[in-house]
Amino acid sequence: MTQRYRLTIEYEGTDYAGWQRQEEGGPTTVQGEIEKAIKAFSGQEITIQCAGRTDAGVHAWGQVAHVDFEDFTRPMEPFEITKAINAHLRPQPISILETEIVAEDFHARFAAKKKLYVYRILNRQSFPAIEAGRLWHIRRPLNTKAMHKTAQCLLGQHDFTTFRDSECQAKNPVRTLDRLDVTTCDYDPYGGIEIRIEAEAQSFLHHMVRNLVGTLTLVGEGKWNEKDLQKALEAKDRTKGGPTAPAVGLYLQHIDYK
Numbered sequence: 226m227t228q229r230y231r232l233t234i235e236y237e238g239t240d241y242a243g244w245q246r247q248e249e250g251g252p253t254t255v256q257g258e259i260e261k262a263i264k265a266f267s268g269q270e271i272t273i274q275c276a277g278r279t280d281a282g283v284h285a286w287g288q289v290a291h292v293d294f295e296d297f298t299r300p301m302e303p304f305e306i307t308k309a310i311n312a313h314l315r316p317q318p319i320s321i322l323e324t325e326i327v328a329e330d331f332h333a334r335f336a337a338k339k340k341l342y343v344y345r346i347l348n349r350q351s352f353p354a355i356e357a358g359r360l361w362h363i364r365r366p367l368n369t370k371a372m373h374k375t376a377q378c379l380l381g382q383h384d385f386t387t388f389r390d391s392e393c394q395a396k397n398p399v400r401t402l403d404r405l406d407v408t409t410c411d412y413d414p415y416g417g418i419e420i421r422i423e424a425e426a427q428s429f430l431h432h433m434v435r436n437l438v439g440t441l442t443l444v445g446e447g448k449w450n451e452k453d454l455q456k457a458l459e460a461k462d463r464t465k466g467g468p469t470a471p472a473v474g475l476y477l478q479h480i481d482y483k
Contacts, residue, residue: 227293230303231325231333232273232310234259234288237318239358239473244278244288255279255319259290262313269295276333276480277340280432282472284359286343287322289480291333339403339481341425344438345474349417360419361438361474367445369420373407375444375451376422379437379458380405386461388437389430390469398461400433402426407441423478432469440467 234255242252246260256273263271275290294306301309303324310321345360347353348367353360382401389398404425412419422441424434440457443449449467457465 226296227329228296229291229293229327229329229331230306231327231331232259232290232292232321233323233325234285234290235320235322236285236288237359238279238282238284240318241281243281243283244275246272255285255288256290258314258317258319259310259321262310263292265313266309267294267297274333276337277429277477279475279477280472282358283475283477285477287479288477289333289337289482291327291331333480336482337427337480338483339425339427340429340477341423341479341481342429342434343476343478344422344424344434344470345476346420346422346438346442347412347417348420349412349415351415351417358473361471363442365446367420367442368447369407369409369418369445371447371450372420372422372441372445375449375454376405376407376437376441378451378455383458384461385430385433385458387457387463387466388433388440389463390432390436391463393431395430398430400426400428400430405437435470435472435475436463436466436468438470438474442470443467 236255241255244255246254246257259273271292273290273292275288307321307324347360347362350364353362380402384398385400386398406423408421410419422438
């Protein structure tokens with residue numbers, strides 16, 4: 226008999242070739258390492274299903290996956306499963322935050338109602354000594370008020386072909402963007418600013434968030450305005466959009482199932 230569980234997962238993606246497990250002998254992935262840890266404590270060969278596959282270098286504060294366990298040799302509470310998996314993940318930067326019993330028809334990907342991604346930019350002259358690899362460092366000043374105001378024209382349902390990877394395999398480029406906010410906070414006492422761009426939707430196209438962020442930096446630099454962004458969106462052509470922001474600043478923050 227099997228029981229389905231939902232795992233909430235945090236990871237620092239710098240040293241991983243993304244979420245998805247690759248062929249044996251291939252690069253290290255987050256999924257592959259969690260499955261190894263599961264086998265180490267339970268002896269079970271299990272494939273875990275996640276809410277959204279992240280690319281190489283992308284991080285997560287709240288990735289969600291589901292897993293079906295066969296009966297254990299002794300009954301285990303969810304918190305014991307969390308501890309057992311984490312014991313075999315250490316010292317890797319992957320941590321199971323919570324394990325919950327769910328219905329057998331729960332699916333981490335298809336049951337998701339909203340996904341929230343956060344992109345972090347450090348806006349200052351000096352390079353980051355501690356968080357290198359965890360945010361995008363931009364030296365030139367960015368007008369964040371203009372970025373936020375202009376971003377609002379992208380809300381709602383659109384064909385986002387301009388903002389998806391040229392090799393994106395999604396059959397339909399239409400998505401509904403519910404939120405795209407640009408906010409700031411002090412990063413340090415010396416004038417460093419952290420810019421956070423939050424994007425929320427039920428689903429995203431491949432590289433969509435990173436392409437939106439890269440394009441918004443053109444607005445922040447004063448090179449683009451709302452009219453330019455609207456024109457790019459309507460072009461439905463990736464070559465008409467802005468650059469792709471690096472993976473280092475992207476975090477999958479939360480999956481909403483309600």
